[in-house]
Every structure is written in structure tokens, then in C-alpha cells.
Amino acid sequence: MSEDFIEINADLHIHGLYAGGTSEKMIPKIIAENAPLKGIQLIGTGDILNKHWLKLIKEQLKEIQDGIFEYKNGTKFILQTEIEDKNRVHHIILFPSLSKLEEVYEKFSKYCKDLDTDGRPKIHLTGEEILEICNLAGCLVGFSHAFTPYFGLYSKFNSYKECYGKYWDKVYFMELGLSADTNMADRIEELQDITFTSNSDCHSPWPNKLGREITRFKVKEISFEEIKKALIRSNGRGPTLNVKFDPREGKYHKTRCTGCLLFFEPKKAEKYNWKCPNCGKPIKKGVDYRIEELAKWKEPKHPKHRPPCIHIIPLSEIISLAYNIKNSWSEKVQEKWREFVNKFNNELNVLLNVDISELESIDKSVAELIFAFRSGKFQYIPGGAGIYGIPVPPGKKIEIKYFKDSQKRLIDY
Ligand SMILES: [Zn+2]
Ligand SMILES: [Zn+2]
Incomplete structure (x- = not known):
């Protein structure tokens, strides 16, 4: 590596205390104090379109250059939020400066009632319209937890190009999400040129959550421009490592009933129209099967720029x-x-x-x-239907309960 490059660990997607279901300890100061214990140098501010959160960021951190804030222990933050669009797809936005943040805030406020009440606001615009606004302001946009049911782009679209319309080529990164990894995502042809990020999406600042997934980047320094170059992979900058959960630990990895929590062979779930014949509750499609549907290749094809992907347990x-x-x-x-x-x-x-x-x-x-x-x-009882998977040390017996036709009992078709 040339001498003036550095490698940094970054977690570019978190939520602050104003987002739903977050810890009241989720304040900039505590997040910043925990970052070096985990080994992270750069964190997305999360929720930065929320005025109350922005106020806390300004109070507890110092702006050291456009778009970058720093705590007194050296932990740096980049202006970032997650939003939900009118199709219920989640996007991550990185802002180059406070003035550009304000510009986007003004435009979004016409399409949103709750910019200042929620952490992850709902903007009544399409992915294409959001990208148009963000692109004009020099922001970077990618899609969060790409494959998860409910809010992942691929739960609503078969191609990210459909979601972003004429701006598709302005999308440079995609967040893998806890339930997928590089080996899975690199079976999809249209993702070959996109940078994969892994982030915690955490709601609590402790090191079992903050940085539970990170992306390592090669950059010259921590600045918006350098992070942009790293995400675009230009001039020698780029991601060098994805560190993440084993996808089996993710909450939506396998196809599973949301009621009785039995696992389903996806074909069987299809046969029962995604309604559990055992308890009548909806069956949630697993990320592994969603990727199977989208995949062009049986085995992953890693493009040359793709860094290694390592799994960890907190x-x-x-x-x-x-x-x-x-x-x-x-x-x-x-x-x-x-x-x-x-x-x-x-x-x-x-x-x-x-x-x-x-x-x-x-x-x-x-x-x-x-x-x-x-x-x-390690072995896993895989996650599914919104329940995390459970890592089990080697040698211990595990049982994974799949639905069998003999279990069909409650529902008559
Ligand atoms: Zn999200
Ligand atoms: Zn069930």
C-alpha cells in the first residue's frame, strides 16, 4: 500500500435516540466513547434530517470540516440518515455539508410530515425522485439492508434500476444487511459494479451492537470527498474488507412462519400461498430464497474490486x-x-x-x-421471520424445526 493511504473501519448506518425503538443512551457522546473500544474510526451520524438530533450532534461534537464532525477522543462522524420512500424502500444518504443538508431538508419537508419527530422519516417520493434531489445536492445515496422483507429494495423491486429509474447509475453502494453476505449477493449480475457496505444499523451504542458490522475503507484521510471516492472506488480508494454477521444470524435469513416460527422449504411456502398451514400466520420469505430468485449464477462471481467478507460474533x-x-x-x-x-x-x-x-x-x-x-x-440455528439466528458452539446438538405436511392442522383450504 502506498504510504499516504490509511485504512479505517466505518459504520455508516446507525439510529439515534429520536428514532423508534432506540436506547436513550444513543447520544453522540456515548456512541463516540464506545467507538474506539470496538475499533471504529468513522460513524454515520444517523437521523441527521431530524432537527433535535442535529442539535445534539452540534452540541456534543465539533465540525472539523465540511460534513465531518469529531468528538474529543478523535472519533469522527459523517452526516448521514436513513429514509423510507413512498414504496416503503429504505435508503441511506450521506451529505457533503450542513448547507447541503439544509437544502435537502427544505425539499424533503414538502413531502414529509415527520422530519423532526422520527429518526427515519417517511418521504412521499419515489427512489428516482429522491435521487434527483440528493444528486443535485452532491449527496451519496445507496439502499439499506437490500434483501430484507418489508423495507429492503429487493422486496419491492426485481432490479435496483427499476427503483431509481433514470438515476440508477448514480447509485454507488448497497448495504448487504445482516441476513446476506458477499457470497450471496455476488450471484446477482446487476450488482457486479456496486460497492457493498456492511453497517450495524444499531439502536444501542454498546459494542455488541455498534459496529457489529463494519466496512473497512482505504482512503487518504477521513473526509466526505475521500469516503465518496472510496464508495465510487476511484483513484486507489475503495473498500478493503466487509466485516459482518454470519448471514444465518440475521433476522430474515431463512423462510419462516411469523406465528409458530417453523422453518419452511420456500417451495412449500409458495404452495401454501405464504400462509402457515400449521398456525395460519403469514410466512416470511427468507433473504436466502429472495437471492435465489434474483440470482443469475449458482456460485458467486466476485468482481475484481470486491474485498473479502469476514463473519464475526460480538x-x-x-x-x-x-x-x-x-x-x-x-x-x-x-x-x-x-x-x-x-x-x-x-x-x-x-x-x-x-x-x-x-x-x-x-x-x-x-x-x-x-x-x-x-x-x-460454529453452527447456527438460523434466523427468520424477524428473529435473530443463534450461534451454537461446535459439538453441541442443534435442532432446526421444519414444517412437514403431516403438521398441517389448523387451516382448511
Ligand atoms: Zn432500514
Ligand atoms: Zn405457523
């Missing part, structure tokens, strides 16, 4: 598993977590880089599980 969850403690907030788990992070600088370093023999010096059983994880030996 360290506090690994410690909980090692000690068989349900609550990853227990004193014992937190104490061990602090020991690891104090010794090895940050959580991502512990999970990704530190030699197992060194990790053993702090705790043998935790080191063993990190080793098992790094060598791909």
Missing part, C-alpha cells in the same frame, strides 16, 4: 457462550470483555487479528471459541 456473545451465561450484560461477561479490550486495544482486533495463543493468556475457553469461529466451525 465478543460479549462469545464470552457468554463460553461461560454459559444467558445475559451478555452480566458483570462477569463485562469484566472479561474489558480485560480483552484493555489488553488488545479494541474488540475487532481481538476477533480478527490477535493470535489465539495470546488470547489464551486471558481466557482459554473464550480463546477456544474464537478459534472455532475463525475456522468456520
Whole structure:
């Protein structure tokens, strides 16, 4: 790598305390204090179209250049929000400056009642119209958790080009979402030229949520222009690593009933018209099957620019598993977590880089599980229907309950 490039870990999609269902601890100062413990240098501000949130950002952080704010510990933030369009598709927007933010705010406010009440406002415009406004203001737009049912672009469209109309070629990135990864998404032909980002989309600032997924970028410095170049992959800048959940841990990975939580072979769910013959509740299509429908290739075709994609489990969850403690907030788990992070600088370093023999010096059983994880030996009860998947250490028995026709009982067709 040429000397003047640096690599940074970035989490470009979070939500602040004004978004629904978020922790009241989700304030800029606490997020910034936790970032270095996780190993992140750059965070999306989240919710920046909300005036109250913008006020907190301005109060607790300092604007060091256009579009970039900094906390006193050096953690940097880029102006960012997520919005929902009139087709119920979620988009991520990055803004180049406060004045451009204001410009977009003025335009969006004509199509939105709740810009200042919600964190993720609903804008009554199409993806194409949103992109027109954002493009004019020099913002960057991508789509969030691309494949998830409800709000992922591919739950409403078969191609991102349909969503963005004549501005499709101004879309440079796509967020994989917790339930998919690079191997899955690179089976889809139209995504070959798009940068994949992995972000936490977190609602709580603690390091098991903040940065649970990150994208590593090669840039010259942390600035809007450099992040833009990295997302567009120009002049040597670009993503160098996606760090994320194993997709099986994501909430929508497998096709599953939202009522009785039985898993379904997708073809069987189709046969029953996506209504559970066991309990009558809707069956939610899994991201794995949605990708199957969209895929051109059986195996992923990674374009040359695509960086590696590594799976992780939050360290506090690994410690909980090692000690068989349900609550990853227990004193014992937190104490061990602090020991690891104090010794090895940050959580991502512990999970990704530190030699197992060194990790053993702090705790043998935790080191063993990190080793098992790094060598791909973890098993999962997969997620689906809005329920997270559960990682299970190697050697333990797991049972995954699939619907069988013999279970058909409640509903008569
Ligand atoms: Zn979203
Ligand atoms: Zn059911």
C-alpha cells in the first residue's frame, strides 16, 4: 500500500435516540466513547434530517470540516440518515455539508410530515425522485439492508434500476444487511459494479451492537470527498474488507412462519400461498430464497474490486457462550470483555487479528471459541421471520424445526 493511504473501519448506518425503538443512551457522546473500544474510526451520524438530533450532534461534537464532525477522543462522524420512500424502500444518504443538508431538508419537508419527530422519516417520493434531489445536492445515496422483507429494495423491486429509474447509475453502494453476505449477493449480475457496505444499523451504542458490522475503507484521510471516492472506488480508494454477521444470524435469513416460527422449504411456502398451514400466520420469505430468485449464477462471481467478507460474533456473545451465561450484560461477561479490550486495544482486533495463543493468556475457553469461529466451525440455528439466528458452539446438538405436511392442522383450504 502506498504510504499516504490509511485504512479505517466505518459504520455508516446507525439510529439515534429520536428514532423508534432506540436506547436513550444513543447520544453522540456515548456512541463516540464506545467507538474506539470496538475499533471504529468513522460513524454515520444517523437521523441527521431530524432537527433535535442535529442539535445534539452540534452540541456534543465539533465540525472539523465540511460534513465531518469529531468528538474529543478523535472519533469522527459523517452526516448521514436513513429514509423510507413512498414504496416503503429504505435508503441511506450521506451529505457533503450542513448547507447541503439544509437544502435537502427544505425539499424533503414538502413531502414529509415527520422530519423532526422520527429518526427515519417517511418521504412521499419515489427512489428516482429522491435521487434527483440528493444528486443535485452532491449527496451519496445507496439502499439499506437490500434483501430484507418489508423495507429492503429487493422486496419491492426485481432490479435496483427499476427503483431509481433514470438515476440508477448514480447509485454507488448497497448495504448487504445482516441476513446476506458477499457470497450471496455476488450471484446477482446487476450488482457486479456496486460497492457493498456492511453497517450495524444499531439502536444501542454498546459494542455488541455498534459496529457489529463494519466496512473497512482505504482512503487518504477521513473526509466526505475521500469516503465518496472510496464508495465510487476511484483513484486507489475503495473498500478493503466487509466485516459482518454470519448471514444465518440475521433476522430474515431463512423462510419462516411469523406465528409458530417453523422453518419452511420456500417451495412449500409458495404452495401454501405464504400462509402457515400449521398456525395460519403469514410466512416470511427468507433473504436466502429472495437471492435465489434474483440470482443469475449458482456460485458467486466476485468482481475484481470486491474485498473479502469476514463473519464475526460480538465478543460479549462469545464470552457468554463460553461461560454459559444467558445475559451478555452480566458483570462477569463485562469484566472479561474489558480485560480483552484493555489488553488488545479494541474488540475487532481481538476477533480478527490477535493470535489465539495470546488470547489464551486471558481466557482459554473464550480463546477456544474464537478459534472455532475463525475456522468456520460454529453452527447456527438460523434466523427468520424477524428473529435473530443463534450461534451454537461446535459439538453441541442443534435442532432446526421444519414444517412437514403431516403438521398441517389448523387451516382448511
Ligand atoms: Zn432500514
Ligand atoms: Zn405457523
